[in-house]
Amino acid sequence: MKRLLWMIILVLTTAFSVVFTSVDGFTSIFNPTPIVMPTEITLTFEPTEVTAVPTEIVPTQTVEPTVEITPTVTEIPLPTATAAPTETPLPTATVTPIPTPTATAMPFKVQAMTPVFMTNFVHTDAACNWQGVAGQVFDANLVPVLNYIVKVSGTYSSQPVSLVGITGMVTGKPYGPGSYEIVLGNAPVTSTDTLIIQLFDPNGDPVSDPQSFSTSNECSKNLVLINFQHK
Template identity: 35%
Template sequence: MHLSHQKEEQEPAPAKRSSARIWNILTVLILVTLVCVLSYFVILFLNPNSSLNPFPPGTLNPALLPPTVTVTPRHTLVPTWTPTSMPQAGVETPIPTLVAGPVLRQEVIPTEKPAVMVEPADEYAFELQQGSPSLITASQFHQTASCDWMGVAGQATSLNGEAVRGLFVELGGALTGAESVENLAMTGLAPQYGFGGFEITIANQLIPSEGTLWIQLLDQQNLPLSDRIYFNTYEDCQKNLVIIYFNQVR
């Protein structure tokens, strides 16, 4: 009796083992299914246009795309044909030879020097007024002046046309057959020529000269304010006073 009872208790064991196998199989199937589903979504994510996608994305309408810009040249340069000389066979090209001939020399005819010569220089504050210099008789400003005196006079004006006083006027150069001439005056000391007037005596006799005398404006530090203005003198009582006006330009 005891043995038969033990056999009855041991009979349910095969049923428990079969149920465990079923759960193991189901677990494996679920894992395989999850792996397949994940792989499917990864494929769709990486390639939305895959044939596995039941809802592929729509294609863009070409009409909605912006047109591409094509650069076309405005002018087409057509190569021009340039004729070239082809050497002929058997014909030698003569080499030109130099033949000595008379050399023509152009004769330069000297022209008369201008009455005024301005030295090329940098930009100065004062320039020569148009129409200067002019030659007049000294008796217009000095009624008692004799014919044995000659000089140079004028005036300096500012940008506004007002007289400028206190500038030095230097006379330099040389007269024909005489020693060098050096003299200094100041604007404003000869009011008969204007409030910025000056006057310098050249000589106490009439001596003709041609471009050997000059005057120049200087500031209080003896720095040039104008070019050297060269002028001529004449042995003529009607031209014994040279008038030169300076205008400020900057």
């Protein structure tokens, strides 16, 4: 920059010298001395020490924006009324009548005029200390049959009983051919239709309907006679 200024000054001085010399009667008051231009201008810069001054940075609080929540009204649908279930009538049960089995007619029945109550005439030594039921079994022609089973069951003297006699097995045939005998007890007891008597064939199949009978506590009636006859 200084070099440029010097050059400008030199040019101006030279110009003035020429102008005033060429004018008649004017003596130049300028006798310029040749200016020796420095051949080299060295610019010296002294570095200025820069001291860094720390600047305290004060953090500023950042204000978080406030979010304003606008409540929204959510419409809750009311429950839809559900129709009460219609009761379905149950199908009417059809009662199918169960056919009544036709009773098979039994071939034997209790003979008419029996039972008969009498004194024990067979076991005379026992006299009144005996009670039983006896009799015979006849076919349709009133012929005594053998090996038929007579069963007495029920309650006697407050005790359950199940007794069996077989026709033709009585020693001496005191009640006649094809007779049976069942001893109930050693003393006469009164009972009313608590005993059941029934006839079975030799194979054990029932051949008569069950028949109830009674007993007496009288010594004159301690034997009960019951006969069976084919129809």
